[in-house]
Amino acid sequence: MELTEIGRNQAIDKSEDKDISQAVAFGSPRKRTQQTAGLIMGGQLDEITGDESIEELKEKLNKELKIGSKIGVDKRLDFNIDFSTDFGKRALEAVKNGGYLKFLVEESDALAESFLDHDTETYNRMAGRVAEIVEKYITVASRWDKLVQDESKNYEDTLKRFLGTHQGIGESFLAKVIEQTKGKAERDAFVSALNNQGFDFAEGFEVEIQTIDEKNQNIRISFKKEKDGKVIFEYDEIVPREIIDGLISKESKK
Secondary structure (H helix, E strand, C coil): CCCCHHHHHHHHHCCCCCCCCCEEEEECCCHHHHHHHHHHHHCCCCCCCCCCCHHHHHHHHCCCCCCCCCEEECHHHCCCCCCCCHHHHHHHHHHHCCCHHHHHHHHHHHHHHHCCCCCCCCHHHHHHHHHHHHHHHHHHHHHHHHHHHCCCCCCCCCCEEEECCCCCHHHHHHHHHHHHHHCHHHHHHHHHHCCCCCCCCCCCCEEEEEECCCCCEEEEEEEEEEECCEEEEEEEEECCHHHHHHHCCHHHHC
């Protein structure tokens, strides 16, 4: 299923860049997340009208490419809850009651363990998947810095990546980072600021990876939530790499 006209326009409203030469968008295997990420990345380009299907969007964004695509798929961004299971029924109830994120943060891991469910979406598991993606780009950043130093390559110093995912996944990662760096009370304030449910459409956070030298990087994670013109929650911190590493599950490291 693809985005509605309203969804496409909302994604374009979030876009800022006229130059996407060093940008790539990723979504889950579901088309609407790929469209969202692609339109936030390239929505300011003159050729983008907002009426594009996912295939038309890819064609326009890829026109200057000889190989590859400006929109990719990462299965770690996908959503996987079977609502017919005992766990799934509780999760669906939380969604309907407007408390999905609160459920994930406070109940999901223990509940999955009680049901011996080792596969479904939980707070720790979803946070870990996003941490894997961040870890990937921490590694990429150091390699990229070396390429930038090579003047013959003529690269700009900034790579941009736009990720589209489903409610609960990005929020779990950010909530876990806040919990690890600022404590549970601040994490709960974040959850409350999102009305206990999750991000609004096309809302999210930023991760900026700055290479200081060959051995040191700054990982800055930031998010701001406004309501009625006022900031009701803000997080902007340099996060130690050890925290990102610690969120990745032992299974994924094997």
